[in-house]
Amino acid sequence: MLQVETIGSRRSPLWTFGLLRSELAVTFGRWRTLALLGVLAAVPVLVGIAVKIETSDGSALGGSGGPEGGGGPAFITQITNNGLFLVFTALAATLPFFLPMAVGVVAGDAIAGEANAGTLRYLLVAPAGRTRLLLTKYATTMAFCLTATLVVAVSALTVGALLFPLGDLTTISGTRISFAEGLGRALLIALVVAASLIGIAALGLFVSTLTNSGIAAMATTVGLLITVQILDQIPQLHAIHPYFFSHYWLSFADLMREPVYWDDLVRNLGLQGLYAAVFGSAAWARFTTKDVTA
């Protein structure tokens, strides 16, 4: 039985990333993923066109004053002055549901979908290795979080540039910053929004290890998201609000203050890290010991 050792020792450590490359290609090549990204890209287009039509007679939107005043998502009243604000508006509009729902679909389907199709057993006897497969799935879900957020941001920037003037902009604190710095803030905000999705990605992956039905895992993850969003609105539960993964999501607006107000941003990132650690460990404990009968 010497061959078992000898052939194994000739492998290159880089070969282990073949699975990640394959996973990324399969995930982003799927019609379903492209449809999700298409829907996300459409949101800024709709918001942009709606604002353009609403203000085409020269009147101000909603007539309210402050950047967070009036109805609708944050920054929406600023869009007519500067197209860049469409990026912030679009992210504020998609972060509560559209983005996490898309992440819930991808994360929930990650393991359960493979189990459902029976391909999980062939990946495991390949042998993909359970920890390696789980890490690959999580890395791919994170890549999707980032891609989805950037799709919204880039689509919003394009629509904003086409429909509205660009230029220097006013922060929430009232100071002026250059357009270049505004772009930098926009990119930073997109990264923070993507990082805000880490928690639900970990949660979805854990749910995905519990069942052999991709649909059930996706539905459970999205259901949890909606439940948490509703509970987060009930004032009597304020004692537990800070532990909801979505509680600090809209703190990204603090990046538009001068100076930047970091407290809630840091709390948000810390909370996402906590969710990733807890549910990542739970997913690992479950997946590495589970009997694969599908």
Add this chain to the structure above:
Amino acid sequence: MDEPSATAEQGAGDGVIHTRALTKRYRGGQLAVDGLDLTVPAGSVFGFLGPNGSGKTTTIRMLMGLIEPTSGTAHVLGRPMPRATRAVLPHVGALIEGPALYGFLSGRDNLLRYDSADPAADPRTRRARVAAALDRVGLAAAAGKKAKAYSLGMKQRLGLAAALLQPRRLLVLDEPTNGLDPQGMREIRALIRELASDGTTVFLSSHLLDEIEQVCTHAAVMAQGRLITQGAVTDLAAGIRGRLVVTTPDTGDAARVLKERGVADVIVDEDRVTGEPPDGEPADLNAALVAAGVRVRGFGVERASLEDAFVALTGEGFDVAG
């Protein structure tokens, strides 16, 4: 077989697959596999038989590290499973409970994905190995088609191709000819023989007894989670006595004469009368039949088939075990 290395696990025995008291009890308390002691000799084509629900698939899943045994041990290629999956499984090609494919990927892309899942597979030779595997199962022409458009037989072939992506030391094939037409079955059996002649050990589960008889050198029979017997196919069939067969239009007279001569278990089936062969000289029986005026058209002892052995051993046909 190679000399066992100094680091090899002790107690592995000399089989490519070796299990000792392997047991799996599912969470509901159901005992799926009960104290299995299985030894698959190197270089054999090993038939794994049993009625549906007898524990074959659970056993195969334990051997492949997909299911953790409740107790007992399983060694594959001399290493303990499921602990050594990453060292062992690159040398094992498997088809478990039918093929499973990504319907939205082409046949070729399916194989590329499965190959990239194996960290021991060289990416530089990946495309060439995938093309060779597709060619070997006769799918080269359909390689670019989406797998969801494949027929059952084509999916089965693609599943086999996935097992042949690398030179393997052991092939575990669960019902490999399922869904294939007779020509496809012949091709796959020829392929299995060819692989076996290259020295690959083939562990084959099938419900087609004549298939096992045609390609296997060894076999094991399971029923209700227990191993009933294992050994060389010729020994298994030899353990069962053949049957005396008389072909005649005068079946009534023939059956009466045979019974008078002490032949047990006489059965009349159209123009054939069969019974357990006598201990003495069969030719005397023939003479007695002729003397009684029976027009004997054929007379002989039919060798026992594996099917006879199977029924005798399990006491049942292929009914689902309750």
